[in-house]
Amino acid sequence: MPARATNKTRRRRVGRPAGDDGDLRGHLLDVAAAQFACTGIAAASLRTIAQAAGVTPAMLHYYFGNKDALVRALVGERLLPNVRPLVETLASAGETPLELAQAFAQGVSGIVAKLPWLPALWVREVLCEGGALREFVFREVMPSLPQVLAQRFEAARRAGQLAPGIDPRLLVVSLVGLTLFPAAGAPIWQKAFGMPGLDMPALMSHTLALLGHGLATPSTETPR
Amino acid sequence: MPARATNKTRRRRVGRPAGDDGDLRGHLLDVAAAQFACTGIAAASLRTIAQAAGVTPAMLHYYFGNKDALVRALVGERLLPNVRPLVETLASAGETPLELAQAFAQGVSGIVAKLPWLPALWVREVLCEGGALREFVFREVMPSLPQVLAQRFEAARRAGQLAPGIDPRLLVVSLVGLTLFPAAGAPIWQKAFGMPGLDMPALMSHTLALLGHGLATPSTETPR
DNA sequence: GGATAAATTAATTCATTGATTAATTTAAAT
DNA sequence: ATTTAAATTAATCAATGAATTAATTTATCC
Numbered sequence: 001m002p003a004r005a006t007n008k009t010r011r012r013r014v015g016r017p018a019g020d021d022g023d024l025r026g027h028l029l030d031v032a033a034a035q036f037a038c039t040g041i042a043a044a045s046l047r048t049i050a051q052a053a054g055v056t057p058a059m060l061h062y063y064f065g066n067k068d069a070l071v072r073a074l075v076g077e078r079l080l081p082n083v084r085p086l087v088e089t090l091a092s093a094g095e096t097p098l099e100l101a102q103a104f105a106q107g108v109s110g111i112v113a114k115l116p117w118l119p120a121l122w123v124r125e126v127l128c129e130g131g132a133l134r135e136f137v138f139r140e141v142m143p144s145l146p147q148v149l150a151q152r153f154e155a156a157r158r159a160g161q162l163a164p165g166i167d168p169r170l171l172v173v174s175l176v177g178l179t180l181f182p183a184a185g186a187p188i189w190q191k192a193f194g195m196p197g198l199d200m201p202a203l204m205s206h207t208l209a210l211l212g213h214g215l216a217t218p219s220t221e222t223p224r
Numbered sequence: 225m226p227a228r229a230t231n232k233t234r235r236r237r238v239g240r241p242a243g244d245d246g247d248l249r250g251h252l253l254d255v256a257a258a259q260f261a262c263t264g265i266a267a268a269s270l271r272t273i274a275q276a277a278g279v280t281p282a283m284l285h286y287y288f289g290n291k292d293a294l295v296r297a298l299v300g301e302r303l304l305p306n307v308r309p310l311v312e313t314l315a316s317a318g319e320t321p322l323e324l325a326q327a328f329a330q331g332v333s334g335i336v337a338k339l340p341w342l343p344a345l346w347v348r349e350v351l352c353e354g355g356a357l358r359e360f361v362f363r364e365v366m367p368s369l370p371q372v373l374a375q376r377f378e379a380a381r382r383a384g385q386l387a388p389g390i391d392p393r394l395l396v397v398s399l400v401g402l403t404l405f406p407a408a409g410a411p412i413w414q415k416a417f418g419m420p421g422l423d424m425p426a427l428m429s430h431t432l433a434l435l436g437h438g439l440a441t442p443s444t445e446t447p448r
Numbered sequence: 449g450g451a452t453a454a455a456t457t458a459a460t461t462c463a464t465t466g467a468t469t470a471a472t473t474t475a476a477a478t
Numbered sequence: 479a480t481t482t483a484a485a486t487t488a489a490t491c492a493a494t495g496a497a498t499t500a501a502t503t504t505a506t507c508c
Contacts (some may be wrong), residue, residue: 039266046497171411216322
């Protein structure tokens with residue numbers, strides 16, 4: 001349908017295209033994102049990316065110049081535009097900590113629906129120490145998103161809205177661990193449990209239940 | 225000092241060593257583990273590993289044969305021996321789901337204390353789709369650990385010990401996301417929040433509080 | 449129709465990587 | 479003292495990677 005399928009579709013004819021012949025540059029970004037997420041940025045060769053997209057490696061040089069610029073384009077044109085709105089949303093979403101956490105979880109879910117490669121790329125290239133996106137993402141999103149959340153949780157704690165024992169900053173870590181992390185590992189969980197879906201809706205309702213009351217049985221509290 | 229420091233220490237003298245000249249093979253495993261965790265297995269070159277250990281790449285060939293065998297040795301001699309006991313412990317630890325979760329968290333904490341590179345290696349090479357340890361670890365640990373936990377949570381659910389809305393299998397995912405994941409991202413959390421430590425004890429008590437009663441405000445559920 | 453611009457390929461260059469081997473050095477065994 | 483075994487280095491090879499360039503093909507503009 002979109003002039004260019006992911007796999008074995010015959011490539012675009014050589015020569016200058018007539019009018020709008022499909023967004024090859026954008027397609028290359030998508031293919032590169034998938035490869036980067038799957039094998040890691042450093043281990044994903046331009047040859048492999050080009051092959052997966054049905055073009056020659058020279059096309060990547062034509063559209064992006066070099067590998068580093070390709071990575072930057074991916075972050076600038078796919079990652080940031082989708083993450084920035086979430087940051088703004090979370091600055092004022094929800095009243096209670098639980099509502100704020102819910103807004104975060106839903107926001108992440110929405111982004112993942114649009115950019116399925118994001119969770120894996122995040123844990124590979126941002127979370128870990130030698131990650132290639134570390135410095136870049138750090139300057140662009142990190143200063144804002146965790147800070148905003150942590151500050152709002154801290155305010156809630158001062159207002160007595162946060163259970164004792166919960167650390168406002170570590171709560172941000174926990175939230176990411178309960179949302180991005182399961183999404184990044186979706187394939188392995190499905191394989192481990194023989195689940196067909198591990199669909200995001202099921203994960204979402206489970207996570208919200210866990211955040212809501214933890215593992216405590218609401219009806220019969222075990223006496224102790 | 226164990227005969228061989230991590231960085232710039234002068235290398236062992238050439239020639240056959242006298243008696244016990246330190247465990248170079250084991251040291252190479254440790255250095256390789258750190259490099260693998262930092263940049264990913266595929267992106268960590270044998271040259272870099274050898275350089276970090278103060279030896280020539282030929283030593284890696286001498287002790288392990290090739291890169292694949294090095295990875296297998298690392299898994300077989302460092303990873304599995306530390307993970308297997310945890311699986312056995314968790315088969316019978318704790319009575320309630322909360323206690324079981326606590327046992328898991330403490331077990332992970334203990335392993336991470338011994339193998340600080342494990343969390344990052346896990347998220348890079350096991351969690352994600354193109355991970356190099358995927359198949360190997362899957363055969364060795366995955367079938368048991370998640371299954372054991374999920375089955376025990378399922379039994380607790382049938383006994384009415386698990387809050388409604390909590391999925392026994394997804395709870396396993398949540399637990400990993402609340403323990404291994406924060407450990408893997410420790411550097412970035414510390415940097416994001418300007419925390420000195422993100423020490424495991426603080427993380428542990430926070431996580432256990434979250435698992436215990438979630439984000440429920442103390443006003444609605446105040447024992448005593 | 450000819451010139452120009454856009455898009456693509458094939459081929460090439462240079463650096464890096466994994467892997468290997470032939471010496472070399474030293475300790476242990478005989 | 480001679481031989482053997484263990485450990486290490488330097489040098490090298492083939493394969494792969496990123497990056498580049500010179501053609502080639504096709505559409506558009508005048």
